[in-house]
Amino acid sequence: MTRRYGAALEEITGEAIRQHPRDGRQYRADQVDALLRAKGYLEANPRLSVPQALRLALGGVPAVATLTLTHEAGTAAQALAEALERSLLPELRALREEVAGMRAEAREREARETEHRTALPPAQAVDDTPTDSGGEGGVFVRAARWLERLLRI
Numbered sequence: 001m002t003r004r005y006g007a008a009l010e011e012i013t014g015e016a017i018r019q020h021p022r023d024g025r026q027y028r029a030d031q032v033d034a035l036l037r038a039k040g041y042l043e044a045n046p047r048l049s050v051p052q053a054l055r056l057a058l059g060g061v062p063a064v065a066t067l068t069l070t071h072e073a074g075t076a077a078q079a080l081a082e083a084l085e086r087s088l089l090p091e092l093r094a095l096r097e098e099v100a101g102m103r104a105e106a107r108e109r110e111a112r113e114t115e116h117r118t119a120l121p122p123a124q125a126v127d128d129t130p131t132d133s134g135g136e137g138g139v140f141v142r143a144a145r146w147l148e149r150l151l152r153i
Contacts, residue, residue, distance in 0.1 A: 005035050008050045012058065034058055044080045 037057035
Protein backbone atom coordinates (compact mmCIF):
# COMPACT_ATOMS: atom_id res chain seq x y z
CA MET A 1 0.00 0.00 0.00
CA THR A 2 2.86 2.40 0.70
CA ARG A 3 3.97 2.06 -2.91
CA ARG A 4 0.45 3.00 -4.14
CA TYR A 5 0.24 5.92 -1.75
CA GLY A 6 3.72 7.10 -2.74
CA ALA A 7 3.00 6.90 -6.47
CA ALA A 8 -0.25 8.83 -6.02
CA LEU A 9 1.53 11.43 -3.88
CA GLU A 10 4.18 11.92 -6.57
CA GLU A 11 1.49 12.28 -9.23
CA ILE A 12 -0.56 14.80 -7.25
CA THR A 13 2.26 16.99 -5.96
CA GLY A 14 4.54 16.64 -8.97
CA GLU A 15 7.49 16.12 -6.61
CA ALA A 16 9.57 12.99 -6.89
CA ILE A 17 10.08 11.11 -3.67
CA ARG A 18 13.76 10.54 -3.07
CA GLN A 19 14.74 6.88 -3.38
CA HIS A 20 17.74 5.23 -1.81
CA PRO A 21 19.19 2.30 -3.78
CA ARG A 22 19.13 -0.03 -0.80
CA ASP A 23 16.37 1.40 1.48
CA GLY A 24 13.79 2.46 -1.13
CA ARG A 25 11.67 5.59 -0.83
CA GLN A 26 12.77 8.18 1.72
CA TYR A 27 9.70 10.17 2.82
CA ARG A 28 9.95 13.59 4.45
CA ALA A 29 7.99 14.28 7.65
CA ASP A 30 5.32 16.35 5.86
CA GLN A 31 4.85 13.57 3.29
CA VAL A 32 4.47 10.97 6.05
CA ASP A 33 1.86 13.16 7.77
CA ALA A 34 -0.08 13.54 4.50
CA LEU A 35 0.04 9.78 3.90
CA LEU A 36 -1.21 9.05 7.44
CA ARG A 37 -4.07 11.57 7.10
CA ALA A 38 -5.00 10.05 3.72
CA LYS A 39 -5.00 6.59 5.29
CA GLY A 40 -7.33 7.90 8.01
CA TYR A 41 -9.69 9.33 5.39
CA LEU A 42 -9.73 5.99 3.56
CA GLU A 43 -10.48 4.09 6.76
CA ALA A 44 -13.32 6.48 7.58
CA ASN A 45 -14.76 6.40 4.05
CA PRO A 46 -13.85 3.30 2.02
CA ARG A 47 -15.52 4.74 -1.10
CA LEU A 48 -12.72 7.26 -1.52
CA SER A 49 -9.88 6.47 -3.86
CA VAL A 50 -6.25 6.89 -2.80
CA PRO A 51 -5.77 10.04 -4.91
CA GLN A 52 -8.98 11.58 -3.53
CA ALA A 53 -7.91 10.87 0.02
CA LEU A 54 -4.47 12.35 -0.64
CA ARG A 55 -6.02 15.49 -2.12
CA LEU A 56 -8.17 15.83 0.99
CA ALA A 57 -5.14 15.27 3.21
CA LEU A 58 -3.12 17.87 1.33
CA GLY A 59 -5.99 20.35 1.44
CA GLY A 60 -6.27 20.59 -2.34
CA VAL A 61 -9.94 19.65 -2.51
CA PRO A 62 -12.62 21.83 -0.99
CA ALA A 63 -14.91 19.65 1.06
CA VAL A 64 -18.10 20.38 2.93
CA ALA A 65 -16.90 18.65 6.07
CA THR A 66 -13.41 17.26 6.36
CA LEU A 67 -11.93 15.53 9.33
CA THR A 68 -8.78 16.59 11.06
CA LEU A 69 -7.30 13.33 12.22
CA THR A 70 -4.62 13.47 14.84
CA HIS A 71 -3.00 10.74 16.80
CA GLU A 72 -4.86 11.93 19.93
CA ALA A 73 -8.28 11.83 18.21
CA GLY A 74 -8.38 8.05 18.20
CA THR A 75 -9.62 5.95 15.36
CA ALA A 76 -10.99 7.38 12.15
CA ALA A 77 -14.47 6.09 12.93
CA GLN A 78 -14.43 7.85 16.28
CA ALA A 79 -13.25 11.08 14.67
CA LEU A 80 -15.97 10.78 12.02
CA ALA A 81 -18.62 10.24 14.69
CA GLU A 82 -17.40 13.29 16.61
CA ALA A 83 -17.42 15.45 13.47
CA LEU A 84 -20.93 14.33 12.56
CA GLU A 85 -22.10 14.93 16.11
CA ARG A 86 -20.74 18.47 16.05
CA SER A 87 -22.16 19.33 12.64
CA LEU A 88 -25.45 17.43 12.39
CA LEU A 89 -26.73 16.89 15.92
CA PRO A 90 -27.85 20.49 16.60
CA GLU A 91 -29.73 20.61 13.30
CA LEU A 92 -31.40 17.24 13.96
CA ARG A 93 -32.48 18.38 17.42
CA ALA A 94 -34.00 21.57 15.97
CA LEU A 95 -35.86 19.53 13.33
CA ARG A 96 -37.14 17.12 15.97
CA GLU A 97 -38.50 20.04 18.04
CA GLU A 98 -40.14 21.56 14.96
CA VAL A 99 -41.81 18.27 14.03
CA ALA A 100 -43.06 17.80 17.61
CA GLY A 101 -44.57 21.30 17.51
CA MET A 102 -46.25 20.60 14.19
CA ARG A 103 -47.70 17.35 15.52
CA ALA A 104 -49.07 19.11 18.60
CA GLU A 105 -50.68 21.79 16.41
CA ALA A 106 -52.25 19.10 14.20
CA ARG A 107 -53.67 17.30 17.25
CA GLU A 108 -55.13 20.56 18.60
CA ARG A 109 -56.66 21.45 15.23
CA GLU A 110 -58.18 17.96 14.91
CA ALA A 111 -59.62 18.19 18.42
CA ARG A 112 -61.19 21.60 17.65
CA GLU A 113 -62.69 20.29 14.40
CA THR A 114 -64.09 17.22 16.14
CA GLU A 115 -65.54 19.39 18.88
CA HIS A 116 -67.07 21.73 16.28
CA ARG A 117 -68.64 18.82 14.36
CA THR A 118 -70.21 17.35 17.48
CA ALA A 119 -71.47 20.79 18.63
CA LEU A 120 -73.61 21.41 15.50
CA PRO A 121 -77.37 21.44 16.13
CA PRO A 122 -79.28 18.63 14.42
CA ALA A 123 -80.95 21.08 11.96
CA GLN A 124 -77.55 21.97 10.48
CA ALA A 125 -76.40 18.39 10.16
CA VAL A 126 -76.22 17.17 6.59
CA ASP A 127 -78.60 14.38 5.66
CA ASP A 128 -76.51 11.84 3.77
CA THR A 129 -79.02 9.03 3.91
CA PRO A 130 -79.93 7.69 0.47
CA THR A 131 -83.54 7.86 -0.66
CA ASP A 132 -85.51 4.87 -1.86
CA SER A 133 -85.39 6.01 -5.48
CA GLY A 134 -81.59 6.43 -5.28
CA GLY A 135 -81.81 9.88 -6.83
CA GLU A 136 -82.40 13.38 -5.60
CA GLY A 137 -85.61 12.46 -3.81
CA GLY A 138 -89.21 13.30 -4.50
CA VAL A 139 -90.81 16.69 -5.07
CA PHE A 140 -91.50 17.20 -1.38
CA VAL A 141 -87.91 16.27 -0.38
CA ARG A 142 -86.44 18.70 -2.91
CA ALA A 143 -88.82 21.43 -1.75
CA ALA A 144 -87.91 20.82 1.88
CA ARG A 145 -84.17 21.02 1.10
CA TRP A 146 -84.70 24.22 -0.90
CA LEU A 147 -86.66 25.76 1.94
CA GLU A 148 -84.00 24.69 4.45
CA ARG A 149 -81.27 26.34 2.37
CA LEU A 150 -83.30 29.55 2.23
CA LEU A 151 -83.76 29.60 5.98
CA ARG A 152 -80.02 29.11 6.65
CA ILE A 153 -79.11 32.30 4.78
